[in-house]
Amino acid sequence: MKSRRLAILELARNDEVLSRLIADSNHQLIYAMAERGSGVEPSVDVGNVKPVQLAEVLRSMGIGKLYEYQYRAYLEITGGRNVIITSGTGTGKTEAFIVPILARALGGRREVVVYPTKALARDQESRFRALAEPLGLRVATYDADTPPEVRRGVYGGDYALVLTNPDMLNTALVHVPAFRRFMSTVDYAVIDEVHVYNGVLGSHLHYLIRRIRRLNPGVRFAAASATIGNPAQYFEGLTESPVVHIDGIRGVRGELIHIMLRPIKRGKLQEVVNLVKLCVELNKKCLVFADSHWMVEVVKRMVNSAGVGDKVAVHRAGLRPDERRRVEDMFKRGELRVVLATPTLELGVDIGDADFAVLATNPPSFIKYLQRAGRVGRRGQRAYVVQVLGDDPMSTYYASHPEEFYNRSPEPMFMEPNNDEIATRHLLAMIKESAVRLSELDEYLRYLVGKLSNEGLVSVRGDRVFLTENGLRAINSFNVIRGNGDVVLIRRRGGGVVGYRELPMAIRELHPGAIYMHGGSTYRVLELDLQRRRAIVTPEDSSDLVTKALYNSNPTVVNVIAESRYRGIPIRYAVLDIEEEVYGYVVKRMSGNETLGEYRLSEPIRYRFRTKGIVLNMPPVQFSA
Numbered sequence: 001m002k003s004r005r006l007a008i009l010e011l012a013r014n015d016e017v018l019s020r021l022i023a024d025s026n027h028q029l030i031y032a033m034a035e036r037g038s039g040v041e042p043s044v045d046v047g048n049v050k051p052v053q054l055a056e057v058l059r060s061m062g063i064g065k066l067y068e069y070q071y072r073a074y075l076e077i078t079g080g081r082n083v084i085i086t087s088g089t090g091t092g093k094t095e096a097f098i099v100p101i102l103a104r105a106l107g108g109r110r111e112v113v114v115y116p117t118k119a120l121a122r123d124q125e126s127r128f129r130a131l132a133e134p135l136g137l138r139v140a141t142y143d144a145d146t147p148p149e150v151r152r153g154v155y156g157g158d159y160a161l162v163l164t165n166p167d168m169l170n171t172a173l174v175h176v177p178a179f180r181r182f183m184s185t186v187d188y189a190v191i192d193e194v195h196v197y198n199g200v201l202g203s204h205l206h207y208l209i210r211r212i213r214r215l216n217p218g219v220r221f222a223a224a225s226a227t228i229g230n231p232a233q234y235f236e237g238l239t240e241s242p243v244v245h246i247d248g249i250r251g252v253r254g255e256l257i258h259i260m261l262r263p264i265k266r267g268k269l270q271e272v273v274n275l276v277k278l279c280v281e282l283n284k285k286c287l288v289f290a291d292s293h294w295m296v297e298v299v300k301r302m303v304n305s306a307g308v309g310d311k312v313a314v315h316r317a318g319l320r321p322d323e324r325r326r327v328e329d330m331f332k333r334g335e336l337r338v339v340l341a342t343p344t345l346e347l348g349v350d351i352g353d354a355d356f357a358v359l360a361t362n363p364p365s366f367i368k369y370l371q372r373a374g375r376v377g378r379r380g381q382r383a384y385v386v387q388v389l390g391d392d393p394m395s396t397y398y399a400s401h402p403e404e405f406y407n408r409s410p411e412p413m414f415m416e417p418n419n420d421e422i423a424t425r426h427l428l429a430m431i432k433e434s435a436v437r438l439s440e441l442d443e444y445l446r447y448l449v450g451k452l453s454n455e456g457l458v459s460v461r462g463d464r465v466f467l468t469e470n471g472l473r474a475i476n477s478f479n480v481i482r483g484n485g486d487v488v489l490i491r492r493r494g495g496g497v498v499g500y501r502e503l504p505m506a507i508r509e510l511h512p513g514a515i516y517m518h519g520g521s522t523y524r525v526l527e528l529d530l531q532r533r534r535a536i537v538t539p540e541d542s543s544d545l546v547t548k549a550l551y552n553s554n555p556t557v558v559n560v561i562a563e564s565r566y567r568g569i570p571i572r573y574a575v576l577d578i579e580e581e582v583y584g585y586v587v588k589r590m591s592g593n594e595t596l597g598e599y600r601l602s603e604p605i606r607y608r609f610r611t612k613g614i615v616l617n618m619p620p621v622q623f624s625a
Helices: 001-014 017-021 050-060 068-078 093-105 118-136 148-155 166-175 177-183 201-214 231-241 267-282 295-303 319-332 366-374 393-399 403-408 420-433 443-453 469-475 505-509
Strands: 029-037 083-086 110-114 139-141 161-162 188-189 220-227 244-247 255-263 286-289 312-315 340-341 356-359 383-386 458-461 462-465 487-492 497-503 515-518 521-529 534-539 545-566 570-588 596-617
Touching: 001 017, 001 029, 017 029, 017 255, 017 267, 017 356, 029 403, 050 093, 050 118, 068 083, 068 093, 068 244, 083 093, 083 231, 093 110, 093 118, 093 161, 093 188, 093 220, 110 118, 118 139, 118 161, 118 255, 118 319, 139 148, 139 515, 148 177, 161 166, 166 177, 166 201, 166 469, 177 201, 188 420, 201 420, 220 231, 231 244, 244 319, 255 267, 255 393, 255 403, 267 286, 267 295, 267 356, 295 312, 295 340, 295 505, 295 515, 312 319, 340 356, 356 366, 366 383, 393 403, 420 443, 420 462, 420 469, 443 458, 462 469, 487 521, 497 505, 505 515, 505 545, 505 570, 505 596
Parallel strands: 083 220, 083 244, 110 161, 110 188, 139 161, 188 220, 255 383, 286 340, 286 356, 312 340, 356 383, 487 534
Antiparallel strands: 029 255, 458 462, 487 497, 515 521, 521 534, 545 570, 570 596
16 A cells, blocks of 8 residues: 555656645545556558558658558458457557558449447548548448438449448348448448447347348458457457457557546545546546436536536537537537546547546446547647546445556457347348348247247248248338437427437436436426427526436346356346336435425336346345244
8 A cells, every 4th residue: 555655656746637636635546557658659661552552642641651560450451351450549440441441442342331320430531531532532421311412322332432330231231222232242341449349239240240241242341449358259259250360559648647536525426526627727638438428417517516617518429419519529629628428439539639537437347448548648648547436336346456447458248149139130131131041041040030930020931031011010110229229309398409318218317397407408308208209398497406216117027048046046037028117206406415305297107128137036035033
């Protein structure tokens, strides 16, 4: 403990940020560690890149040399192999795949790059254009907002590079024959930020890749990612093909100071507010990350009360795209000093340089910690990442063992191909996209065909599988692969759209009487119409009031998938029906957590959805006589 304290004091010499944090007796500065830049410099002359005109364009943009790992990626991709590239945030992963796919596109090929979100694909378009257009190659973004004339150009092969997202890829494969024809000609499909596709999203991506390969057996795949625990194994599972792993570098920043704080005389949110005020005072550009909409909105209201709200904005899902873009642009221009964000800003959307990251919640994985930390210090300046601990058991543990927090390795990624719900949707999509024969399917998919046949969604004639009318109706509703796609649109009374909120959270936040927080503004909810998926709100100045829903979650086991025991406790992995019921709410004063009233709704609001989960049957407690 003493040596840890001495290390902190040593770091704090001539550092105003650390000195101020040490001097504040309202928190305990548990840990501080300096991560120095890798020192790795680009060493491979771009003259090694072919054709010559591509090397000339790179030089004209100030890229005279490539990192060694970028050149290895160039060799493997131009050689036609399936590749996964892992390297630290801000170390040139994008260039590692842009350069070789441009080289291939100059040979008349068509390439697709898949980003996790529409916003990220749009954000990257200018980066691609800057390299592609001087070579006479055209770039298009293909999403729900793409104009008809650009879509026709994509289908006709007018664009060498097409940027898209998984939801659009899925929808267009199902519903647009011309897009299927285009995908049958694609040379490489590149999946950027592949670390996002863990668990359920990974299962969806696995089947999207299968569907693409059915249309285009010769397509190759490449991926880029921040560091993950099992890159080659994971990507081989996704693509069902051998892959080459290109291992990059951790970082090229000047210096990154990792700090761990535990509030002792104020609450965690007030600690975050104080860090925001410090950044504004020291003219540091800061990103605050939290894992809930509620937390970033409450912090925004608190910084408004603290007098620095004009320098701070919220960035989260549920805001309109134009609102998020405005926040990004204002932060880039320096008009905002602080952005309060949910994981929407973990990915590579260009927000310019940042000096400071405050993590208001413990990231759910070390990969996510590295991703958030990688958003700061990109100009090579000294930057800071502050992990604020709470009073939860995990925070208590890391307060005593901070080295264990920072010495972790990136976690391995997982996905489950044999997920009936996901596989069924994609199997129906496959059948619509091109003729399916039982003989081409593996044992698991043949089993699903049998289930679908019993449910009247497909019919089997000899070796061929066909959709029934019910099957067509089912596949026509398969438009999104993340979340459940079920959202409530939020509208002002007599006015326009405020934003949206995904179910089931919507019934907890948008019940009648609720105070809804949106980008720092507050609204009173007048009506929630679940049948029409619409909430009506009106602006209201409720700067010190919050509402909390009173609700029950009632799970019902539909089907047990697997059973086991752990230390004598029965455990089941099962399909569950969850019924969420909101029956009332409480009104609280935000500043003191004082409850001002409890109210019952005239009718409970119920929403039912199906998922999978772990069911624990705790043994009954037996009291002695």
